[in-house]
Amino acid sequence: MTQLSAAQTPQRTPADGSRALYGGKINRRITVRDITAAKERGEKWPMLTAYDAMTASVFDESGIPVMLVGDSAGNCHLGYETTVPVTLDEMTMLSAAVVRGTSRALIVGDLPFGSYQEGPVQALRSATRLVKEAGVGAVKLEGGERSHRQIELLVESGIPVMAHIGLTPQSVNSMGYRVQGRGEEAAQQLLRDAKAVQDAGAFAVVLELVPAELAAEVTRTLHIPTVGIGAGPDTDAQVLVWTDMLGLTGGRVPKFVKQYADLRKVMGDAAKAYAEDVVGGTFPQDEHSVH
Numbered sequence: 101m102t103q104l105s106a107a108q109t110p111q112r113t114p115a116d117g118s119r120a121l122y123g124g125k126i127n128r129r130i131t132v133r134d135i136t137a138a139k140e141r142g143e144k145w146p147m148l149t150a151y152d153a154m155t156a157s158v159f160d161e162s163g164i165p166v167m168l169v170g171d172s173a174g175n176c177h178l179g180y181e182t183t184v185p186v187t188l189d190e191m192t193m194l195s196a197a198v199v200r201g202t203s204r205a206l207i208v209g210d211l212p213f214g215s216y217q218e219g220p221v222q223a224l225r226s227a228t229r230l231v232k233e234a235g236v237g238a239v240k241l242e243g244g245e246r247s248h249r250q251i252e253l254l255v256e257s258g259i260p261v262m263a264h265i266g267l268t269p270q271s272v273n274s275m276g277y278r279v280q281g282r283g284e285e286a287a288q289q290l291l292r293d294a295k296a297v298q299d300a301g302a303f304a305v306v307l308e309l310v311p312a313e314l315a316a317e318v319t320r321t322l323h324i325p326t327v328g329i330g331a332g333p334d335t336d337a338q339v340l341v342w343t344d345m346l347g348l349t350g351g352r353v354p355k356f357v358k359q360y361a362d363l364r365k366v367m368g369d370a371a372k373a374y375a376e377d378v379v380g381g382t383f384p385q386d387e388h389s390v391h
């Protein structure tokens with residue numbers, strides 16, 4: 101075998117960023133393999149939630165490479181107090197809409213509370229519905245060590261899994277919404293959870309509401325990408341709930357949210373302007389009428 105010098109070694113990836121998940125030239129549906137390759141390049145990427153086709157199409161056209169049909173739809177889209185009541189039927193319907201509204205983003209469907217806790221077989225049955233009926237490219241479920249058997253069976257069955265550790269909102273009734281991984285013992289548990297989901301075959305892991313330094317350590321330790329939400333700047337990716345980052349949620353939003361627009365005001369002002377026009381008789385005008 102002839103040895104290749106470093107200069108002759110074929111480049112595995114173009115150096116010009118053309119394969120970048122955001123701003124690159126990928127013009128087909130993004131896959132989990134693209135996500136894995138991004139970690140090898142040390143590339144950061146953005147993820148947003150989406151719950152309907154129209155909103156998802158806006159983010160798809162904006163180049164957002166990964167969308168999560170989060171069970172945060174429970175409180176952000178369906179009017180529940182928490183994510184706990186969300187059903188698999190609801191997640192299937194919302195996920196199908198988001199898949200229909202997109203052509204490029206990888207769509208990850210969140211498995212709702214009660215759809216995988218019974219064990220691996222229940223998890224596979226639930227995940228299969230999201231894959232077959234909604235067309236998602238991957239599913240997400242909460243829990244580290246406690247969910248590793250579920251992750252293993254899904255991955256063995258050909259369903260890519262995004263894990264979710266730290267604050268796991270489906271456990272709000274036992275955990276509350278509190279920062280996770282504070283203190284040496286909790287930090288060690290988070291590291292064990294991170295390694296457990298990686299060993300089980302997850303392609304990525306969400307770290308929710310964990311100290312920035314610990315999230316950085318997990319990100320350095322794992323070979324799969326970390327997706328932070330309230331986990332500081334050093335994770336491989338970031339995720340935000342779309343209604344929070346666009347200022348639509350209303351009421352209190354978590355401290356980790358950065359608000360990029362005030363859609364609540366834009367929509368409220370437009371609704372009032374329309375109402376004034378109707379009440380005052382200035383809408384419709386001739387151009388909006390047929391004769």
Ligand SMILES: Nc1nc(=O)c2c([nH]1)NC[C@@H]1CN(c3ccc(C(=O)N[C@@H](CCC(=O)O)C(=O)O)cc3)CN21
Binds near residue numbers: 172269344355356
């Ligand atoms: N609108 C919305 N945004 C989210 O980010 C979100 C949801 N809903 N629903 C599902 C989960 C629940 N999440 C939550 C819910 C509450 C806090 C919260 O109250 N955080 C406190 C800090 C608590 C502490 O310091 O211990 C905060 O003020 O940020 C955080 C994340 C994240 N997810």
Ligand SMILES: CC(C)C(=O)C(=O)O
Binds near residue numbers: 170210306341
């Ligand atoms: C906050 C993200 C990670 C989530 O699980 C959701 O939106 O349901």
Ligand SMILES: [Mg+2]
Binds near residue numbers: 170171172183210
């Ligand atoms: Mg969720």
